[in-house]
Amino acid sequence: MATGRTHRPATRSRGIPEATVARLPLYLRALTALSERSVPTVSSEELAAAAGVNSAKLRKDFSYLGSYGTRGVGYDVEYLVYQISRELGLTQDWPVVIVGIGNLGAALANYGGFASRGFRVAALIDADPAMAGKPVAGLPVRHTDELEEIISENGVSIGVIATPAGAAQQVCDRLVAAGITSILNFAPTVLSVPDGVDVRKVDLSIELQILAFHEQRKAGEETAAVRRTGTAGRPAAAAREGRKGPDGDVPAVMPA
Amino acid sequence: MATGRTHRPATRSRGIPEATVARLPLYLRALTALSERSVPTVSSEELAAAAGVNSAKLRKDFSYLGSYGTRGVGYDVEYLVYQISRELGLTQDWPVVIVGIGNLGAALANYGGFASRGFRVAALIDADPAMAGKPVAGLPVRHTDELEEIISENGVSIGVIATPAGAAQQVCDRLVAAGITSILNFAPTVLSVPDGVDVRKVDLSIELQILAFHEQRKAGEETAAVRRTGTAGRPAAAAREGRKGPDGDVPAVMPA
């Protein structure tokens, strides 16, 4: 799961818990798939399975929105799609700017998931003058100098930062000064923003490190099991094992 | 309370809360930056500020790892870097395969953050025969047919899925069958995996939708505030205001 949530420790936004808000897009996606298959109604059990959550949790989540279900039947798919879309603010158009058109920025610009739900890439912005005017995903890249103008003219309130870490805070400051109030940050840095500005962070490196932690734990337990039985488990695990210190890994530096 | 530095990794790691694990990479990054500036020690207050968290939380997080600080002084930067790295399993080498070399996959392959911390891109895999052999980020793209062989030979246990949503589950199944036990999924789908396999999800579309929810909320409150004071806060905010629907958005579909 992506990391997020920077400010606002306990923002019961409007009676809707933050955890529920984070799951609404998940439900919406599952419902949209059902809608495309012309499924008229769905039970909490079915929908929960499709969204990968517990059915009780799903029902409680929906209860924060209102009583949109019919007991004994389930939920009307189309109606629920609309209700969730409205709740998430997806019935309106959200222009978005992407700053930093490197590999990642270009990938984001080409990502179809943006346009599909109310989000429209208003502009691609990069600091490299050589990039200016070059078309990426059908849009000409604009230079950073025009940042404020672009945001103001298009009424953009959501910005995506895909720059190197070193440039992120500076870009962030300019975005905020220009009126941006929501930022999706892909740069591996902690952004500091004034109150009232939301930042969500997507950090590939952190996700991998969390996986590594659990992987190490699994490997360790497996190794212990192998030692007990005296037989190798998976070949791949055995191959990894040789690189790992026996246990008494020596610290690179000891404390004073 | 993992105070007494027992040399039982399994026991100790099981006691580390998931929320803490998710923050360790954050601390590690801040510490690495300090290390590069040759800062010898750091207080919980300073480090917490750099990592963007509460200092009490940071101290409690570290307390799960052991007593690595010195009262009245703070933490030894180098020592802490080592301890966290070891805890996260970053002192060993983690070969990773990336499946699906489209825009996003290529961006991930080129992402420097992977190599920097124990992660090594062992192979890039794509289903398109036309891609086979083509170099991306200095590595030749391999065809999906070789997937099992690549994983087995390189002892890969972590896989990254960057395919379209439709192919993700199938790729996932093959990865798991080949011995992968940790998956980072960028495809907008819920993956189902057997027990013992960890999946983390990064979903750009969901992050944007969560931002849109809060943005919508802010826009509503701001409009009310402006009406009360009769003066606009930030100029750009006023420009945005006109775009917003009055509120009475008509449902696309009404329930039966």
Next chain:
DNA sequence: CCATCTTTGTGCACGCGTTCACAAAGACAT
């Protein structure tokens, strides 16, 4: 050696989120 000062490590309380379990509500058949 003692006093003072800084900073850690943690006991405790509180609030959010999750899950269980079930009563209420409605559909449907007879």
Next chain:
DNA sequence: ATGTCTTTGTGAACGCGTGCACAAAGATGG
């Protein structure tokens, strides 16, 4: 109408994570 059956909506209990506040520990200076 009445009973049965399905599924929702939610009260309540529990567990986890967070943050406060402070005692313990060690550094530092006289």
